[in-house]
C-alpha cells in the first residue's frame with residue numbers, strides 16, 4: 001500500500017517505521033520544523049519518500065493524519081483538496097492549550113464531539129477512520145509489548161467499511177490486534193480512554209510519568225453457562 005504520513009511525529013514516525021518494515025511504500029511529511037524528520041529519514045535510508053504535507057496527502061492511497069489538534073485548520077489549509085476520495089486514519093486527541101502552553105484534554109468538547117467526527121465533517125469527500133489514539137506513543141510499537149501472550153489491542157472506528165478494512169490491515173501490519181469499535185461516533189469513547197488512562201496513571205501508578213506504561217486492551221473470557229435464565 002502507498003501510505004502518506006501527515007506529520008511523522010511521535011505517533012506518525014513510529015507507525016511509518018513499522019509500515020516500512022512490513023513492506024509498504026511510505027512518504028513522510030512534518031508539520032512544523034522539517035529538520036526534525038532527519039533522524040528518521042537517515043534511519044530508513046532510501047526506503048521512504050519525503051515531501052510536504054500536501055505531497056504526502058497526494059501520495060497515499062491511505063493517509064495517516066496525526067497532527068496536533070490546535071493545528072487542524074492550518075494543516076487542512078496546506079493540504080487543500082488532496083485528501084479527496086482517500087482513506088484518512090486520524091490519531092488525534094482533543095487537546096486544549098492554555099495561555100501558558102499547558103495542555104489539557106478538552107472535556108467540554110469531548111462531551112458531544114470527537115476529533116474524528118470534526119475531521120470527517122471537514123473532509124466530506126474522504127473516509128475518516130479513528131485509530132491509534134489510545135496508546136501513548138512510546139508503547140505504540142509492537143516491541144514494547146514483547147513477552148505478552150497476544151498482541152496489544154488497537155481500536156478503530158469509522159463510517160466506511162472499505163476504509164475500516166484497510167485500517168485493520170495496517171493495524172495488523174504494525175504488529176497489533178485490530179479491534180473494530182463500530183461507527184465513527186465511537187471515536188468519542190475512544191478519545192475518552194485517554195482521559196481514563198490519566199486517571200488510572202494517577203490513582204494506580206505514579207502519575208503522568210507512568211502513563212507510557214499503560215495500555216487499554218480487549219480480552220475475551222470463557223464464561224460458564226448462564227444458570228439463571230431471564231424471567232419475563
Ligand SMILES: NC(=O)c1ccc[n+]([C@@H]2O[C@H](COP(=O)([O-])OP(=O)(O)OC[C@H]3O[C@@H](n4cnc5c(N)ncnc54)[C@H](OP(=O)(O)O)[C@@H]3O)[C@@H](O)[C@H]2O)c1
Nearest residue numbers: 009010011031032033066067068069091092093133136137
Ligand atoms: N504522543 C502520544 O503519545 C500520542 C498518543 C496518541 C495520540 N496522540 C495524538 O496524535 C497526534 C500527533 O501526536 P504526536 O505526539 O505524534 O505529535 P508531534 O508530531 O510530536 O507534535 C505534533 C505537531 O504539533 C507541534 N506541536 C507540539 N506541541 C506544540 C505546542 N505546544 N505548540 C505548537 N505546536 C506544537 C509539533 O511541532 P514540533 O514537532 O516542531 O514541536 C508537531 O508539528 C496528536 O493529535 C496527539 O494528540 C499522541
